[in-house]
Amino acid sequence: MEIRSITSARNEKVKRWRKLGTRKGREEYRSMLVEGEKLLREAMDANLDIRAILISEEGTGVLERFPELGEVPVYCLYPSIFTGLVDTQSPQGIAAEVSIPRHHTPYIPAHRAQVLLLDAIQDPGNLGAILRTAEAAGIRNIWLGTGTVDPYNPKVVRSAMGSLFRARLHQGDLLKVIAELKALGFQVVGTDPRAEQVHFDVPVPERAALLLGNEGRGVSPELQAMTDERLRIPMPGEVESLNVSVTAGILLYEWVRQVRKTEV
Incomplete structure (x- = not known):
């Protein structure tokens, strides 16, 4: 698994992820950020499209628990950039950009x-x-x-x-x-x-x-x-x-x- 380093807050990827902190940005990209190992696992189990993995230096070891990520691009961010993107104080050094689910059928009637x-x-x-x-x-x-x-x-x-x-x-x-x-x-x-x-x-x-x-x-x-x-x-x-x-x-x-x- 190739890990690409990002050290600049002006990087285009960082700008994109920063936009995902807003409703407008999420609607534009049909993506959201999830933070931490548990939510990443939940997103994968729900078959959401994992578009990118974001890690800080301490998150490298967590990647070993997700071998099924395969070819999903992984980005190692400078610590201050990573903490500026995530909303929690302790996201375990890992976050991900995942697709927003689409539901086309509002309701299928059942007896109860x-x-x-x-x-x-x-x-x-x-x-x-x-x-x-x-x-x-x-x-x-x-x-x-x-x-x-x-x-x-x-x-x-x-x-x-x-x-x-x-x-x-x-x-x-x-x-x-x-x-x-x-x-x-x-x-x-x-x-x-x-x-x-x-x-x-x-x-x-x-x-x-x-x-x-x-x-x-x-x-x-x-x-x-x-x-x-x-x-x-x-x-x-x-x-x-x-x-x-x-x-x-x-x-x-x-x-x-x-x-x-x-x-x-």
Whole structure:
């Protein structure tokens, strides 16, 4: 495996990788940077195209654990250049440019199915945690509405811990998406702190779409008006609301409990 050295921050490759730190750059190249051995392995297992390997001097030894990289170009960067490109303090001396997944089929109906609709989730950590929780709960089809943070933001990539690579992510106008889902027989479930029903008492529909909203304002009124069912999570304590990623975990795992109960 040939390793090419880069010592100048003005190198064209470095300029390209620096652009991948922005949403515009990721969209231009259809690439993102992943940092560390675990995320590189997850990207490879998801069959993403590994376009380049970036290492610092301490990352040379890590390469020995990836013999299947074959002819993927490897670049050894001057330490200050490498640390300037990565977003974490300890990325194990290795990062990679990998392709952004493409998903052409938004949804294939099944007898029992659940999808997740996210309205303007803005915090990268929240989105990453939701993606990871959704995969754990068996939900892969996820729609990201207008105003949602770029799912390939480095902070989302890290917090999703590989679930991002396996999710079927779609981006679009949720007003249109909900109309299309309803035409397929889906019922849309939303959250509302003033709802009469608590989530324990609402049966999960055969085809269900869970709608979660922005951290500050919640679900937009236009989308809320399209919900078929509204529920709330009971909170005996003196708090007004829960973090959206916590809300996602509570509701998705109530769905898991109900589905498991019917299958036993």
